[in-house]
Amino acid sequence: MNQRLLPVLLSSLLLCGPAFGQGYSHGPRETGEEVLDELLLGERTVAAKVSSGGCTGKGSFRVEVEKREGLTSRLPHYVLTIRRAAIDECKAIVDDGPVIVWDLEKDLGLTGNYTFSVRNMVYSIPSPYDDRDPERSMLSTVEKQMGIRGAGPGTAPVEEAPKPEPAPRRPEPPESREGARSL
Numbered sequence: 001m002n003q004r005l006l007p008v009l010l011s012s013l014l015l016c017g018p019a020f021g022q023g024y025s026h027g028p029r030e031t032g033e034e035v036l037d038e039l040l041l042g043e044r045t046v047a048a049k050v051s052s053g054g055c056t057g058k059g060s061f062r063v064e065v066e067k068r069e070g071l072t073s074r075l076p077h078y079v080l081t082i083r084r085a086a087i088d089e090c091k092a093i094v095d096d097g098p099v100i101v102w103d104l105e106k107d108l109g110l111t112g113n114y115t116f117s118v119r120n121m122v123y124s125i126p127s128p129y130d131d132r133d134p135e136r137s138m139l140s141t142v143e144k145q146m147g148i149r150g151a152g153p154g155t156a157p158v159e160e161a162p163k164p165e166p167a168p169r170r171p172e173p174p175e176s177r178e179g180a181r182s183l
Contacts, residue, residue: 024121025083025084027051028050028051028052028053028056028084028087028088028090029053029087029088029089030084030087031083031084031085031086031087032083032084033081033082033083033119033120033121034048034050034061034082034083034084034120035120035121035122035123036048036049036050036082036120036121036122036123037049037050037051037097037122037123038099038122038137038138038139039118039120039122040138040139040142041116041118044103044104044105045101045102045103045104046063046080046082046101046102046104046118047099047100047101047102047138048082048099048100048118048120049096049097049098049099049100049137049138050084050097050098050100051097052088052090052092052094052097052098053088053089053090053091053092053094054088054090054091054092054094055088055089055090055092056088056097056098057098057100058100058101058102059086060084060085060086060088061082061083061084061085061086061100062083062085063080063081063082063083063102063107063108064080064081064083065078065079065080065108065109065110066078066079066080066081070114070115071115074113075113075114075115076114076115077114077115077116077117078110078114078115078116078117079116079117079118079119080108080116080117080118080119081118081119081120082118082120099138104116
């Protein structure tokens with residue numbers, strides 16, 4: 001009897017196992033690895049725009065830090081995973097989700113020299129049901145501050161050197177003027 005139950009139990013675990021683990025959080029009412037609306041990385045900070053029902057804050061998330069082999073033995077690499085730990089049950093009409101900022105040293109304990117990356121997926125475009133103004137995105141704010149607006153996705157404008165003024169024309173020598181004799 002036990003031999004018959006073993007294959008059934010194993011196949012049940014294979015099929016249902018992922019349902020018991022933490023999957024992805026697609027919105028404020030789900031826990032798990034957050035699918036981010038936007039993500040900006042700085043030298044010492046991570047900023048993520050997330051979905052919200054009106055009550056989402058920094059305390060709604062935990063950031064898992066996984067240390068991996070780095071470029072050299074003195075330069076470790078850290079992989080950060082942002083997980084929604086608390087469900088947002090509020091039902092406010094929120095045009096834009098909050099931007100949550102983590103200081104890598106103060107909030108996550110990373111010090112010294114290192115490289116880091118963020119594991120989370122990021123939506124490439126707003127949802128078709130989302131009427132957010134693209135001018136309010138984190139990227140558009142950075143573009144405006146840095147003066148790179150209108151350069152196109154992912155590119156900075158190429159600054160052209162000012163073209164020199166053409167030199168004033170010299171008067172032509174008398175021989176080259178019209179009517180001059182040719183030899």
